[in-house]
Each structure stands twice: as C-alpha cells, then as structure tokens.
Amino acid sequence: MTADASDLSLVQRVQRGDKGAFDVLVLKYQHKVVKLVMRYVRNPAEAEDIAQDAFIKAYRALPQFRGDSAFYTWLYRIAINTAKNAVVARDRNPVDFDLDMTNTEESYEMQGRLKDSETPEALVLTDEIRTTVNAAIANLPDDLRTAIVLRELEGLSYEEIAATMDCPVGTVRSRIFRAREAIDSRLREVFEGGLGRAEEIG
Amino acid sequence: MSNEELESQLSAMFDDELPAPECELLARRLARDEQLRGRWGRYAAIGACIRGEPGIRLETTLAGKVSAAIKQEAAPGEVPATQRRHYGALHPWLTSLGGLASAAAVAAVAILWMRSQGPNVPQIAAVPPAPVRTPPATALPVAAPQLVSGQSPDHLRRAREADSYVIPASAAQGPALVPPTELANYMVAHSAYSGPLLRRNALSALVGEDSAAPAVTAQPIAATVVTQK
Numbered sequence: 001m002t003a004d005a006s007d008l009s010l011v012q013r014v015q016r017g018d019k020g021a022f023d024v025l026v027l028k029y030q031h032k033v034v035k036l037v038m039r040y041v042r043n044p045a046e047a048e049d050i051a052q053d054a055f056i057k058a059y060r061a062l063p064q065f066r067g068d069s070a071f072y073t074w075l076y077r078i079a080i081n082t083a084k085n086a087v088v089a090r091d092r093n094p095v096d097f098d099l100d101m102t103n104t105e106e107s108y109e110m111q112g113r114l115k116d117s118e119t120p121e122a123l124v125l126t127d128e129i130r131t132t133v134n135a136a137i138a139n140l141p142d143d144l145r146t147a148i149v150l151r152e153l154e155g156l157s158y159e160e161i162a163a164t165m166d167c168p169v170g171t172v173r174s175r176i177f178r179a180r181e182a183i184d185s186r187l188r189e190v191f192e193g194g195l196g197r198a199e200e201i202g
Numbered sequence: 203m204s205n206e207e208l209e210s211q212l213s214a215m216f217d218d219e220l221p222a223p224e225c226e227l228l229a230r231r232l233a234r235d236e237q238l239r240g241r242w243g244r245y246a247a248i249g250a251c252i253r254g255e256p257g258i259r260l261e262t263t264l265a266g267k268v269s270a271a272i273k274q275e276a277a278p279g280e281v282p283a284t285q286r287r288h289y290g291a292l293h294p295w296l297t298s299l300g301g302l303a304s305a306a307a308v309a310a311v312a313i314l315w316m317r318s319q320g321p322n323v324p325q326i327a328a329v330p331p332a333p334v335r336t337p338p339a340t341a342l343p344v345a346a347p348q349l350v351s352g353q354s355p356d357h358l359r360r361a362r363e364a365d366s367y368v369i370p371a372s373a374a375q376g377p378a379l380v381p382p383t384e385l386a387n388y389m390v391a392h393s394a395y396s397g398p399l400l401r402r403n404a405l406s407a408l409v410g411e412d413s414a415a416p417a418v419t420a421q422p423i424a425a426t427v428v429t430q431k
Contacts (some may be wrong), residue, residue: 019272024229027239028215034264037253044257048264055268059275097230110321126258134253143330151217153250160220177213184244191209 007071018067022062026055029072040083044122050086054079059188129187136186140179146180147172212238216245239265316385 007028012019033054037047058078065074137145143165150161158176162169211228214220220228232238243261250258 005222006220006229008223009226010229019269020233021264023269024233027232027242028229030262030264030268031243034262035250035420038255038257042256043261047257048262052264052267052271055264056271056275059268059272105222120256126256129247129258129260131249137252145310146424148248149252152249158214158217170307173214173219173426174219177210179246180213180248181209183248184241187244187260 004070008067011062011065011067011071015061015065020058025071025075029075030055032073033194034078036079039084046086050083051079053086053092056081056195057082128190132187132190134181136183137179144175144179144182147175148183151176209240212241218240223250245373258330316388319384323382 007025010025030051033051034047036042037050037054038044041047041050054075056128061078065071098110111151137148139147146165147161150156150164151158156164158169158172161172161176165172208228208231210218211224212232215225215228232242243259247258247260395418
C-alpha cells in the first residue's frame with residue numbers, strides 16, 4: 001500500500017516533534033473520519049466535533065503507535081471509540097428544553113446546541129451542491145463517468161477499475177482526475193465567491 | 203511541475219493511489235497551499251454527493267481546529283512539566299514495598315532498643331531462674347560424696363540427691379540471660395500476624411540466641427558438698 005508508507009513517514013515526523021506533519025494527516029483523513037462518525041451521529045456539526053476529538057486523541061496517543069497496522073486503521077479504531085463514547089454521553093445528558101426558561105445562561109446554552117443541528121440554510125446549500133454535482137456528472141463522457149462512479153460509489157481500486165474497464169491503470173488515474181476536474185470546475189462556477197458560505201451558515 | 207500534473211497527483215493521493223515518495227512531497231505542499239486544500243475539500247464533497255451522504259460541505263474548519271488544539275499540546279514523546287514529578291504514577295507494588303520496608307525498619311529499631319535495655323527491665327516471672335535440668339553431656343562429672351567423719355547419714359543423703367542436678371553456667375550468671383519481658387511480649391504480640399513457621403523461628407531465635415551463646419562456653423557447676431573439717 002503506497003498510502004501506508006507515506007503515512008508512516010508522516011507519523012515518524014510527528015513522533016520527532018513535527019506538528020505540521022500531523023496537520024497533513026488531518027487534512028488527508030478528515031473527510032473519511034467525519035464520514036465514519038456520521039454512521040453514529042446524523043448531525044454533521046456533531047460529527048465534526050467528534051472527529052476533532054478523535055484527531056486530538058490520536059495525536060496524544062501517537063507516541064505509542066508503532067506502525068504494526070496502517071495509520072488509518074489505527075485512526076479508524078480511535079474514531080469509532082470516540083463516536084461510541086460521545087453517543088453514550090449524549091444519551092446520558094439529553095437536551096432538556098424548558099418552555100418557561102428565564103435563566104439567560106440556559107437560554108444561550110440551548111441556542112448553542114440548536115446551532116449544531118442542521119439549519120434550513122445548510123440543508124438548502126447541501127441540496128444546491130448535490131444538484132450541481134449530479135448535473136456535472138450527467139454531462140460527463142461515459143468513460144469518465146464510469147471511472148468516477150466505480151471509484152467513489154463502489155470503492156474500487158485503480159487496478160480493479162482498470163480490469164473492469166479493460167484499460168491501463170494510468171488511463172484510469174487520468175479519467176478519474178478529468179472527471180473530478182470537470183465537476184469541480186462546475187462547482188466553482190456556481191459557488192464562485194461563495195465557497196465559504198458553508199462556514200457562514202454552519 | 204505543471205498545475206495539471208500537480209492536480210492529477212492530488213486526485214491520485216485522494217484515492218490512496220499515489221506512490222509514497224510523491225505522496226509525502228505532495229502532503230507537505232498540501233499543508234501550505236490553500237488552493238490545493240480547497241480542491242481537496244471539494245473532491246471530498248464530490249465523493250459525498252455521489253454516495254448520497256447528508257450534510258455536504260465544500261469547506262471545513264476541522265483541520266484548522268485540530269491544528270489550533272494541538273499547538274497547545276506538548277509534542278509527542280515530550281513529558282509535560284506538570285507530570286514529571288507525578289509520583290502517583292509509580293507502580294502500586296512499589297508503594298506497598300515502601301510501606302513494608304518502613305514497617306520493618308521501625309520493628310528492627312524497636313528490637314534493638316529493647317535488647318539494649320535488657321538487664322534493667324523486669325524479667326519474666328514465669329521463668330524460674332534455677333535450677334535448670336541440662337543434658338548429661340554438658341554436666342561435669344561429680345564425685346560421689348563420701349561420708350566424712352562427724353557428718354550424719356542424713357547429710358550424706360541430701361548430698362547425693364543434689365548430685366543428680368547441675369546448675370548451668372548460664373543460669374548461674376543470673377537473670378540477664380532470660381529474654382526481657384517487653385521484648386518477649388512484643389514478639390508474642392507481633393507473631394500473631396505471622397505464619398507459624400516464621401513465628402517459631404522468630405521466637406526460637408530470640409530465646410535461643412540469649413541462652414545458647416553462653417552455653418557453648420558454660421561450665422556446669424556441680425552442686426558441691428561442703429565438707430566440714
């Protein structure tokens with residue numbers, strides 16, 4: 001596995017005190033970890049908070065990581081445990097809304113918790129992104145569309161896709177890249193100047 | 203390297219299909235190139251859309267939050283100054299061993315002190331000072347008393363009875379050879395918590411040491427028959 005070797009190199013740099021190398025690992029795996037946590041919590045904001053906790057726990061435990069397994073396998077276990085613990089803790093302390101609430105502090109706390117849930121604006125934005133992406137995929141040439149769908153939806157490796165599409169691995173890599181570029185180009189057109197909207201809304 | 207080549211590498215790295223050396227170089231670049239990070243985020247959003255995942259975001263602040271949080275942390279392998287002198291982290295058996303060592307030291311000091319007080323403390327009343335019957339091997343042969351002129355036969359009988367007893371030198375030296383009361387009581391009281399073997403050894407060592415050492419050199423004194431001239 002190529003990713004394992006590069007991850008191990010980054011891990012060793014973190015173990016030698018290079019905190020920047022850990023930023024790279026977070027950038028690389030943040031989406032996977034959030035997606036993983038979303039199996040346990042439906043709220044994306046909550047999932048992101050749990051993923052953040054998981055990364056911080058992983059950073060603290062990194063001196064004990066000896067590379068017996070792949071870094072992501074190790075991180076995966078930490079994320080799963082963090083998500084399970086968060087769900088248990090949340091179930092023990094459910095949000096209690098009091099209609100006659102007069103305490104200002106309680107009111108702020110409740111607002112904070114509500115902010116974490118999906119707001120109508122966030123739902124609209126998600127819908128808008130999805131529509132744009134789906135339209136862009138529909139406009140892709142067949143070979144590009146097949147390659148990206150086999151990769152993202154079926155989770156096949158480049159080698160498996162090459163076998164399926166009867167083409168070299170290099171061609172698969174190129175097709176997937178071109179498919180992504182076409183979709184990304186469309187996304188940038190639609191959300192030009194507004195790519196930070198997700199943050200404003202979230 | 204052209205932008206297109208760089209972006210193609212980014213796409214491959216996103217799929218874990220980039221060779222390790224290239225991956226490491228690109229990862230370093232990703233950490234400092236904001237445009238590449240934006241592209242990385244959008245690749246993730248595209249994948250999430252294809253899989254129909256909820257809560258899609260084009261950008262996320264997760265990496266920034268984690269980076270800010272770990273800046274406050276000590277680097278991995280570094281021990282924070284607040285934890286360096288945390289004795290509570292010692293293994294529990296080390297703590298127990300320390301307690302036992304302290305108790306043993308106190309007991310040893312107490313025993314030595316009591317032994318140094320030996321002759322001055324009251325003796326055990328139950329132990330008779332003399333006579334003590336000793337094995338024949340340690341007794342000196344005593345000549346059979348003879349009737350001397352002027353003595354009555356009754357005197358001779360008493361003298362022969364006395365012949366069957368010897369007084370060991372240890373007993374003859376006086377009551378200092380008997381363990382002091384406080385020391386004996388101390389040993390008895392503490393032996394209640396020790397095993398039978400240890401208890402027996404401790405008590406026998408205490409008594410045996412006091413009485414046996416002088417006994418080696420002791421010359422049993424036979425009851426003498428004073429002859430009247």
